[in-house]
Amino acid sequence: MSNHDKSRGVRDMFGAIAGRYDFLNHFLSANIDRRWRKICVREVGGRIPVPVPRILDIGCGTGDLSLAFSDLGPVIGCDFCHPMLCVGASKVRHSRLSRPVELLEADALLLPFADASFDVVVSAFVLRNLADIDRGLQEMRRILRPGGVMSVLDFGMPRMPVLAPIYRFYFLRVLPKLGKIISGVEGPYGYLPASVQSFPSAETLKEKAELAGFQNVKFKLLTGGVAVLLLGNAGCPDPNRT
Ligand SMILES: C[S@@+](CC[C@H](N)C(=O)[O-])C[C@H]1O[C@@H](n2cnc3c(N)ncnc32)[C@H](O)[C@@H]1O
Numbered sequence: 525m526s527n528h529d530k531s532r533g534v535r536d537m538f539g540a541i542a543g544r545y546d547f548l549n550h551f552l553s554a555n556i557d558r559r560w561r562k563i564c565v566r567e568v569g570g571r572i573p574v575p576v577p578r579i580l581d582i583g584c585g586t587g588d589l590s591l592a593f594s595d596l597g598p599v600i601g602c603d604f605c606h607p608m609l610c611v612g613a614s615k616v617r618h619s620r621l622s623r624p625v626e627l628l629e630a631d632a633l634l635l636p637f638a639d640a641s642f643d644v645v646v647s648a649f650v651l652r653n654l655a656d657i658d659r660g661l662q663e664m665r666r667i668l669r670p671g672g673v674m675s676v677l678d679f680g681m682p683r684m685p686v687l688a689p690i691y692r693f694y695f696l697r698v699l700p701k702l703g704k705i706i707s708g709v710e711g712p713y714g715y716l717p718a719s720v721q722s723f724p725s726a727e728t729l730k731e732k733a734e735l736a737g738f739q740n741v742k743f744k745l746l747t748g749g750v751a752v753l754l755l756g757n758a759g760c761p762d763p764n765r766t
Contacts, residue, residue, distance in 0.1 A: 527655035531631070534653045535605045537715065538585065543609035546586050548706055548713075549741060552699055554631045560677055560751050561592050561648060567744070567755055568644055568675045569596055576623075579645035582660075583650025587612030587675075590625045593646060598623045598644075602630040633659050639671040648677040652723045661736035668758035674738055675755050676729075679720040682749035689748060695720070695747045726752045 542604075549557050577597040581590040584601025585608045593599050603609050609627050614619065627738045630636050632654060654660040655736065656749045664674050681695075682688045696717050703713020708757075726733065726743040735739045738756030746753055 527633075528657040531604070531633075534614045534655075537709075537712045538605040541712050542586070542605065542611050544707050545608065545611065546588070547698065548703060549588075550600045550616070550713055551706070552703060552713075558588075560753070561589050561744050562747060563598065563744075564589065564648065564675055564677050565592050566751060567753065568593070568646065568673055571673045571755070571757075572644060573673065574643050574759065577673075578641070579644040579646065580637070580642045581634075581663065582647040583644060583653070584609075584612060584627065585649075586587045587615050587625065589620055589623070589646060589648045590627070593644075594623045594625050596623075597644070600628055601625060602632070602635070604629060604631045613744045626748070633663060635663045635667055637667045637689065639666050640672075642667050643669060643673070644673045646675045646677075649679065651676055651729075652678050652719045657682060657690070657724070658732060658736065661733055665737040669713045670758055670760050673681050673755070673759045674733070674758065675753065676712055676733075677751060677753050678723065678729075680718075680723075680726060680745065680749045680752040682747075684746075684748050687748045687750075691748075707750060726754070729754050735760060 579593050579599045579602050579607055581599055584590045584603050587601055589602035589641040590599045612627050633656060645668050651657055682691050700713045704710055730743055732740045733756050738757050739759040741756035744753045
């Protein structure tokens with residue numbers, strides 16, 4: 525499948541479930557996704573390089589991570605799925621925010637921002653969906669100023685002896701069926717486990733982030749490895765880059 529076809533498939537899939545996305549997210553994860561986003565904000569909050577950072581949330585979807593990060597600084601959330609952004613725009617309008625949140629339609633693989641224009645870049649449950657993960661990480665690095673903070677949250681597969689088989693059963697057998705019943709759409713919740721299984725391990729993600737030019741790269745396994753939080757800093761730009 526070409527990158528273009530994968531991107532179009534992902535955009536159509538999220539467009540089809542945009543109205544039920546939040547409910548499904550919280551229900552199928554028993555609300556643990558909220559906790560993971562809070563941890564992401566806390567980890568970045570402890571590393572921010574300036575008092576009021578400019579923050580970009582890539583693949584912001586319906587805006588939960590953008591809203592959470594507005595406690596730290598002004599946020600631009602971008603996503604290439606218009607229906608997801610419409611849900612997000614309504615949430616932004618109805619939220620009391622410490623700092624502004626703006627939403628923008630844009631592709632994570634070709635961000636419409638100048639080099640070094642943000643202090644923080646964050647992204648939750650997006651990297652796995654990108655047609656080109658390396659390119660996505662390079663774009664994150666490009667738009668961050670040197671020393672800026674990158675934080676990426678995504679699913680992993682737990683490896684702990686007791687948790688792993690229970691989680692696999694839920695994730696591979698139960699979740700796709702529940703997702704289909706609630707969303708009324710066949711594809712997305714069958715795609716979710718498949719995309720997580722083919723997603724690189726936390727160790728490989730760390731290597732990819734380093735190759736993209738990030739320094740001090742670390743990962744944290746959340747909820748026994750059900751989710752992975754990748755953190756790093758933008759290094760100095762490569763002087764040989766054209
Ligand atoms: C699983 S949702 C996550 C949404 C949100 N970050 C959250 O935490 O709930 C993935 C989002 O990534 C977006 N996405 C996937 N590939 C993208 C790309 N190439 N450019 C922009 N957005 C993308 C999808 O449209 C979707 O809204």
